[in-house]
Amino acid sequence: METGTSRVKRGMAEMQKGGVIMDVMNAEQAKIAEAAGATAVMALERVPSDIRAAGGVARMADPTIVEEVMKVVSIPVMAKSRIGHFVEAKVLESLGVDYLDESEVLTPADEVFHIDKWDFTVPFVCGAKDLGEALRRIGEGASMIRTKGEPGTGNIVEAVRHMRQINGQIRKVQNMSKDELYAEAKNLGVNYDLLLEVQQLGKLPVVNFAAGGVATPADAALMMHLGADGVFVGSGIFKSEYPEKFARAIVEATTHFRDYKLIAEVSKNLGAPMKGIEISSLKPSERMSDRGW
Amino acid sequence: MKVGVLALQGAVTEHIRSIELAGVEAVAVKKIEELADVQGLIIPGGESTTIGKLMRKYGFIEAIRNFSAAGKPIFGTCAGLIVLAKRIEGQDEAHLALMDITVARNAFGRQRESFETDLEIKGIDESVRAVFIRAPLITSVGNQVEILSTYQDEIVTARQGHLLVSSYHPELTDDYRLHQYFVDMIRAYQGSMS
Numbered sequence: 001m002e003t004g005t006s007r008v009k010r011g012m013a014e015m016q017k018g019g020v021i022m023d024v025m026n027a028e029q030a031k032i033a034e035a036a037g038a039t040a041v042m043a044l045e046r047v048p049s050d051i052r053a054a055g056g057v058a059r060m061a062d063p064t065i066v067e068e069v070m071k072v073v074s075i076p077v078m079a080k081s082r083i084g085h086f087v088e089a090k091v092l093e094s095l096g097v098d099y100l101d102e103s104e105v106l107t108p109a110d111e112v113f114h115i116d117k118w119d120f121t122v123p124f125v126c127g128a129k130d131l132g133e134a135l136r137r138i139g140e141g142a143s144m145i146r147t148k149g150e151p152g153t154g155n156i157v158e159a160v161r162h163m164r165q166i167n168g169q170i171r172k173v174q175n176m177s178k179d180e181l182y183a184e185a186k187n188l189g190v191n192y193d194l195l196l197e198v199q200q201l202g203k204l205p206v207v208n209f210a211a212g213g214v215a216t217p218a219d220a221a222l223m224m225h226l227g228a229d230g231v232f233v234g235s236g237i238f239k240s241e242y243p244e245k246f247a248r249a250i251v252e253a254t255t256h257f258r259d260y261k262l263i264a265e266v267s268k269n270l271g272a273p274m275k276g277i278e279i280s281s282l283k284p285s286e287r288m289s290d291r292g293w
Numbered sequence: 294m295k296v297g298v299l300a301l302q303g304a305v306t307e308h309i310r311s312i313e314l315a316g317v318e319a320v321a322v323k324k325i326e327e328l329a330d331v332q333g334l335i336i337p338g339g340e341s342t343t344i345g346k347l348m349r350k351y352g353f354i355e356a357i358r359n360f361s362a363a364g365k366p367i368f369g370t371c372a373g374l375i376v377l378a379k380r381i382e383g384q385d386e387a388h389l390a391l392m393d394i395t396v397a398r399n400a401f402g403r404q405r406e407s408f409e410t411d412l413e414i415k416g417i418d419e420s421v422r423a424v425f426i427r428a429p430l431i432t433s434v435g436n437q438v439e440i441l442s443t444y445q446d447e448i449v450t451a452r453q454g455h456l457l458v459s460s461y462h463p464e465l466t467d468d469y470r471l472h473q474y475f476v477d478m479i480r481a482y483q484g485s486m487s
Contacts, residue, residue, distance in 0.1 A: 001408050001409075001410045002408055002409055002410070003405065003406065003407065003408045007424055007465055007466070008407045008409055008424060008425075008426060011304075011407075011424050011426050011462060011465045012404055012407065012426050014304045014307060014465065015303055015304055015338045015340070015372070015427075015462075016340075017302070017303060017304060017305070017306075018300070018301070018302040018303060018305065018339070019339065037342070037346045039302060039340040039343050040340070074342065075342060075343075076404060076427065093405065096403045097403075098403055098404035098427070099404065121405045122405050251343070251347075252347075255301055255302060255347055256323065
C-alpha cells in the first residue's frame with residue numbers, strides 16, 4: 001500500500017474534471033457551494049477581490065476557517081499557501097486539507113524558489129500563464145495546473161490569454177522534430193522529458209483548469225471550449241447578487257458548455273454579477289498574474 | 294457494441310480510453326436520449342454529490358433505472374458506486390438505489406490517506422493495481438450480491454447480476470482487465486437477447 005504517489009495525486013485532480021471549484025470564506029458559504037454542485041471548495045479568509053481592495057500582505061487563511069469548512073462538507077477542501085512558503089503548506093497539510101494551491105493570489109514569500117511539492121503527500125495545484133510555467137510547476141511536483149488569469153477582477157480576458165497560450169504552445173510542440181524539441185526545452189526552461197511527454201500526449205500530463213476572472217456561466221463555458229478540464233470560481237459567486245442561484249448556473253454551464261440554449265436558460269435573472277475591473281486600469285504592482293515565474 | 298460513459302462530471306475520458314483498449318467503441322453520454330445508442334453504461338469517478346444533483350436535474354435517475362430494468366449492464370467506479378447503491382451511510386436519500394449494498398463515503402479518510410495497492414479480484418487471473426482516491430467502502434451487501442474482492446477485509450468490488458461496482462479507479466492505469474470483464478458482461482447480455 002502506497003500513499004501520495006503521482007497516480008494518487010494526479011488521479012484526485014482527474015476526479016474534479018468537468019466540475020467547478022468554488023472559493024468560500026466560511027462554513028455557510030461552503031454548504032451553499034456543496035448544495036449547488038461544486039466538486040470542491042477552496043477555503044479562504046478573503047476572496048481575491050477583497051484581497052485586492054484590502055491591500056497589504058495576504059497570507060494563508062486562519063486554520064479555524066479551514067477546519068470549520070472541512071467539518072461541514074463531504075466534498076474535498078482545498079486551501080492556499082503563499083508561493084515558496086512551504087511551512088504554510090505543511091501546516092495546511094497537517095490539518096488534513098485535500099489539495100493545496102501554491103497561489104499568486106497571496107503575497108509571495110519567496111522570490112526565487114517555489115515549494116518542492118514532491119515533499120508532500122497531499123497534491124498541489126499551481127497557476128501558469130504559459131507552457132514553460134506549467135511544466136516548471138509540474139517538474140516541482142504540481143499534480144494539477146490552472147491558468148492564473150487575473151484573480152479578483154471578474155474579467156475573463158487574462159484567463160483566455162493564458163489558456164490559449166498554453167494550448168497554442170502545446171500544438172506547436174506536437175509538430176517539432178527531436179532536435180527542435182531539445183532547443184525548445186532550453187527556451188522554455190523546462191525538463192526535456194516532460195516536454196517530450198507533452199508532445200506524445202498532445203496535452204499537459206496533468207489536469208488543467210481555468211481560473212482568474214470567471215464571472216458568469218458563459219465565461220465558464222467559454223473556458224471549457226478553449227480546452228479547460230474544469231473551472232475555479234473565486235470572487236464571482238459570493239460577490240454576486242444571488243450566490244446560490246449563480247453557483248448552480250455556473251455548474252450547469254460547465255457540464256453543458258456546448259448547449260447554448262441551456263446556458264441562456266440558466267443565465268436568466270441571475271441578478272448583478274460581481275463588478276469587474278478593466279485589466280489596463282491595474283498598476284503593474286497590482287497584477288497577481290505576474291507573481292511566480 | 295457501444296459503451297456509454299456518463300459525462301456529467303468526473304473522469305470520463307479515462308474510461309473511454311480503457312474501453313477502447315478492450316477493443317470496443319465508447320462514447321460520452323450527456324443527454325438521456327443518448328442512452329438509446331449504448332448497450333452498457335459506466336458511471337465514472339468524480340464527486341457523487343455533483344453527479345447525483347446533475348442526474349436529478351436532467352432526468353437521468355428515471356432513464357438509468359429504465360436502462361437497468363431492461364437488463365443492460367452498468368459499471369460504477371468510486372462515485373459511480375455511491376450513485377448505484379441503495380443505501381448511503383449518514384444520508385437519508387440514495388441516488389439511483391439500484392444495487393443492494395450499503396456504502397460509506399470517504400471511508401478511508403481524506404486525500405492524504407488515498408493510496409494504491411495490488412488487489413486480487415475473483416474472475417481475473419492476476420492481481421490488479423487499484424487506485425483508491427477518497428474512496429467509499431461497501432459496508433454490507435444483500436444476498437443477491439457477489440463479493441469479487443476485499444481489501445483489509447472490507448468489500449471493494451462487487452457484482453449483482455448486470456451491475457458491477459468498484460470503490461477504486463481501474464481507469465487510472467493501463468490495465469483494462471476489469472473493463473474487459475464489464476465488456477464480457479455486455480456480450481453475455483446481448484447473447485441472452487438474441
